[in-house]
Amino acid sequence: MKTSLTSRPAAATQTRTAPYLRALLLGGLAIVGSAGTALAQSAPAVKAKQADAQALWLTVENPAQQRLQMQVVSLDNSTCLVNEVNHLTSYGSKLNFKGMPAGQYAVLLRVGRERFRYSVDVQGKAQTTISVRELTPAKSPEAVAVVR
Structure with a gap:
């Protein structure tokens, strides 16, 4: 069985994943920020x-x-x-x-x-x-x- 792999151009991959990475990073920063606030309040x-x-x-x-x-x-x-x-x-x-x-x-x-x-x-x-x-x-x- 032959499997062929085709690569997508780097620019196309970057534009599709960039919004997801941004959302993931912002979500992670929000969690870290709120954890610090919770620790300060406790x-x-x-x-x-x-x-x-x-x-x-x-x-x-x-x-x-x-x-x-x-x-x-x-x-x-x-x-x-x-x-x-x-x-x-x-x-x-x-x-x-x-x-x-x-x-x-x-x-x-x-x-x-x-x-x-x-x-x-x-x-x-x-x-x-x-x-x-x-x-x-x-x-x-x-x-x-x-x-x-």
């Missing part, structure tokens, strides 16, 4: 604010419903005081340090692979006041970050 957003002299507000927007863990640890004796785990899309907590013994505490947040840490200094048990270093404006170049 990233967790964490906000911390010192509510008053005794409390810290934490809010987390977790649209991808990743594992969210919040811990409050006493750094003076390595005791975990709070350990919450959930997968909520939106989470808020007011941490009230009123009546807590004076000392150093760490508030640790993990949202998926992201980690956040806030250092809380509690002064006085009778008249509790806290200061959160990460929430005060940077005064020296040693400051790691300022959270707003």
Whole structure:
């Protein structure tokens, strides 16, 4: 059995496939662009604010419903005081340090692979006041970050 192959002129092939290639490329670019937008929208957003002299507000927007863990640890004796785990899309907590013994505490947040840490200094048990270093404006170049 003989098979004969005939080649088409290059120009004719190019004009027929060019629209399909263009559409394929544009479709691929649209998918890549929307995937980047979806990834940006699914990233967790964490906000911390010192509510008053005794409390810290934490809010987390977790649209991808990743594992969210919040811990409050006493750094003076390595005791975990709070350990919450959930997968909520939106989470808020007011941490009230009123009546807590004076000392150093760490508030640790993990949202998926992201980690956040806030250092809380509690002064006085009778008249509790806290200061959160990460929430005060940077005064020296040693400051790691300022959270707003």
